Amino acid sequence: MNLEFYKNQAVLKQKEHKKFLETLKKRPPKNLDYIVQDTHDQVFSxxxxxQCANCCKTTGPLFTEKDIERIAKHLRMKSADFEQKFLRTDEDNDKVLQNLPCWFLNSDNTCSIYEVRPKACRxxxxxxxxxxxxxxxxxxxxxxICPAVFEFVEKIQKNL
Structure with a gap:
């Protein structure tokens, strides 16, 4: 997967995509939710x-208190220890990863805590x-960030 290509295309088409998405907001088609789900399924098929995992390499998720408790329990750690080892509080007062790529990303792009991953990742x-x-x-x-989202917007734009 050529991430650089997708990123460049996304940047080039940003204004066009913004304009298109604004029209969806102003005049959403009656069956938009169906179209969205169908397009999502097509893209992810x-x-x-x-093959990518760019999201895990470049953007950290937001961790809710429930996420922290669930993941810490899974790792057999105290929540406070988990937070101290892996998280920091950002400028918006959100709990986020201290470093990227994600600590839990394996070399084969799988997630070592997939079953208990944060809600934002799910x-x-x-x-x-x-x-x-x-x-x-x-x-x-x-x-x-995500080639699938770029393809999703392109496909919805073509279908509407």
Whole structure:
């Protein structure tokens, strides 16, 4: 997978994509949620995250208190110890990873805590959610990080 190609394409098409997503917000088609789910399924039938893992290499998830408790328990650690070893508080007062790539990313792009991974990781890249126009800013940001999101926006744009 050529990440550099996707990133460049996403940057080049950012204005076009923003404009398109804004039209979805202003006038969402009646069957948008269906189209979104169908397009998400099509894109992920062709793109394998294990070939990429750019999200795990370049952007850290937000950790909720439930995430911290669940993962710490899985690792047989106290929550406070888990936080001290792996997390920091960012400028928005969110708990995030101290370093990237993600500590839990294995060399084969699998996740060592996949079954208990943070909610943010489970939901990424958010291309299967209802009322997707509510997260246009995030979708645009994610086109630069995730080739699947770029393909998703391109495909939806062609189909509408």
């Amino acid at each position: 062709k793109i394998d995250c294990l 939901e990424f890249p958010h291309t299967d959610r209802k009322k997707i126009y509510q997260i246009n800013h995030l979708t645009i940001k994610n086109t630069v």
